[in-house]
Amino acid sequence: MKFFYLSSNPNDEEAYVIHERECGDMPGIYERDYLGPYNSGQEALRKASSLKHNVKLCEKCCKPQEYSVVSNIKDI
Template sequence: MAYYYVNKNAQSNGDHEVHKSGCSHMPDTENRHYVGDYSNCSDAVKKAKQTYKQSDGCYYCCNACHTS
């Protein structure tokens, strides 16, 4: 299990990136929203999409869920 966070700030393409705790590309504390504790990034991205419809996994820490 790992803690997942979504960046409150969208990237230029509109995606809100989901990050696993410890990621070197984690947004600053004030720019992240806690998603939950999950065993995989897929469940974390699904949860993030409830708040930020256009969510995607981070290329570096959630590559299996990175689609754009």
């Protein structure tokens, strides 16, 4: 589980940005609101969308995880 924060002020694109706790781009303590613990940025986005309009995930810390599935199954 990760902890997420929402910027209190919109960015240059008029969007409020969601950050993970460890993000280097997260606004200062007085410029952010705590969203809570979530399993993914998408869960935090759903919560933030109920609080503010024009909300987006930080491109640096909330990128979707990419998974590779490799199969080693051989025909018998």
